[in-house]
Amino acid sequence: LAKTTQPISMDSYEGQEVNITCSHNNIATNDYITWYQQFPSQGPRFIIQGYKTKVTNEVASLFIPADRKSSTLSLPRVSLSDTAVYYCLVLNYGGSQGNLIFGKGTKLSVKP
Amino acid sequence: DAGVTQSPTHLIKTRGQHVTLRCSPISGHKSVSWYQQVLGQGPQFIFQYYEKEERGRGNFPDRFSARQFPNYSSELNVNALLLGDSALYLCASSFPGQGSSYEQYFGPGTRLTVT
Numbered sequence: 001l002a003k004t005t006q007p008i009s010m011d012s013y014e015g016q017e018v019n020i021t022c023s024h025n026n027i028a029t030n031d032y033i034t035w036y037q038q039f040p041s042q043g044p045r046f047i048i049q050g051y052k053t054k055v056t057n058e059v060a061s062l063f064i065p066a067d068r069k070s071s072t073l074s075l076p077r078v079s080l081s082d083t084a085v086y087y088c089l090v091l092n093y094g095g096s097q098g099n100l101i102f103g104k105g106t107k108l109s110v111k112p
Numbered sequence: 113d114a115g116v117t118q119s120p121t122h123l124i125k126t127r128g129q130h131v132t133l134r135c136s137p138i139s140g141h142k143s144v145s146w147y148q149q150v151l152g153q154g155p156q157f158i159f160q161y162y163e164k165e166e167r168g169r170g171n172f173p174d175r176f177s178a179r180q181f182p183n184y185s186s187e188l189n190v191n192a193l194l195l196g197d198s199a200l201y202l203c204a205s206s207f208p209g210q211g212s213s214y215e216q217y218f219g220p221g222t223r224l225t226v227t
Contacts, residue, residue, distance in 0.1 A: 043218025
């Protein structure tokens, strides 16, 4: 399983764009990059998943360079409610492992 | 539609006791996974059940066991509780027919405190 490295914490202000970068040097051909968000005292919530280039949904964008050894989660114009822990995961799509391997994540604090 | 539900929400137990935690997946989901999350850490995988069979087990001692019922609900049992078992226990379910893990729907968790 590819190991991921991401910053422990980040601070931002309301209205700013936040970019959280994740390193996954040992990513395999069949691996996808997936991000989860977790608010205090709640279970994690799926945000976005991608394989290469750029993926965008109503919540975030995910940028993946050609070598796929890193990825960047971009949150546009954050608000106080975006304060949460963000986890980067590398998953083997279609695998039957049925489990998610979480690291410590990045604790994002959004200030007014 | 109701999301993943877990019971109880909070629980206090004494060392050496056992505990049973319950989870009801989203309707139509056949896969249920359990995770343990201690303060300051990401969730750690304990078990996955799919169609009532164990499909994966994390690095947890045999004091931890689980099962899945015909209605796809699940129980996590922990025997001989230790102080270190104090954590948030999360249940997650995923779409039918998918053994893949990328999008799991988590419940709110059960906060277990062992004294």
